[in-house]
Amino acid sequence: MSKGLIRSLDRRGTRSDMSPPVARKQTFRDPSVCDRCAAVYSAKVWRRGRRLDHVMMDKAAWVICPGCAQAASGxxxxxxxxxxxxxxxxxxxxxxxxxxxxxxxxxxxxxxxxxxxxxxxxxxxxxxxxxxxxxxxxxxxxxxxxxxxxxxxxxxxxxxxxxxxxxxxxxxxxx
Ligand SMILES: [Zn+2]
The missing domain is CATH 3.30.70 (Alpha-Beta Plaits)
Known part of the structure; x- marks a missing residue:
């Protein structure tokens, strides 16, 4: 088992985002990576163009970022x-x-x-x-x-x- 995966398992169950939930707003784990555009979510912002290393790829949650989700639904x-x-x-x-x-x-x-x-x-x-x-x-x-x-x-x-x-x-x- 890779180090990254162990780390991600350890993190499971901990709340990384303690801000109050916002209605209808999706919450993302930190870090998350968009499966479509490779944008990275960290410290509550989405950014693109960041180089992903294998550690990040192992530990990140793969999700669809809000932009891609919107684009998909038109x-x-x-x-x-x-x-x-x-x-x-x-x-x-x-x-x-x-x-x-x-x-x-x-x-x-x-x-x-x-x-x-x-x-x-x-x-x-x-x-x-x-x-x-x-x-x-x-x-x-x-x-x-x-x-x-x-x-x-x-x-x-x-x-x-x-x-x-x-x-x-x-x-x-x-x-
Ligand atoms: Zn995206």
């Missing part, structure tokens, strides 16, 4: 509708969004894109996080000379960001 809290100026910008917009998600995930793995689909010239992006939706909208606005507007759903508080990007031909030259 649950979202942010939505970004991006109207592309023309078809030539599609790939660039998609790449920019993927980049924003990647950066967000290094510190906050639970913030991720649930889906992104083109519907004619509008890209419909669903995210697990309002903050991520906001960041995506701002980045696209900045990179593609767009205009972002934000509103929240009265029903469930979901953030809706609409970004319209100007056509390069009609854009006013500032300089």
């Amino acid at each position: 649950e979202y809290h942010g939505r970004v509708l991006i109207e592309a100026p023309d078809d030539t910008k599609r790939d660039a917009i998609a790449a920019r969004i993927a980049n924003v998600e990647r950066r967000a995930q290094t510190t906050q793995p639970e913030r991720k894109i649930v889906s992104s689909e083109w519907n004619k010239k509008t890209l419909d992006v669903l995210t697990t996080s309002q903050k991520l939706a906001h960041r995506i909208a701002r980045e696209v606005e900045k990179a593609f000379h767009g205009n972002a507007r934000f509103s929240w759903s009265d029903d469930d508080g979901t953030l809706l960001a609409r970004v319209t990007c100007a056509r390069p031909a009609t854009r006013k030259r500032v300089r």
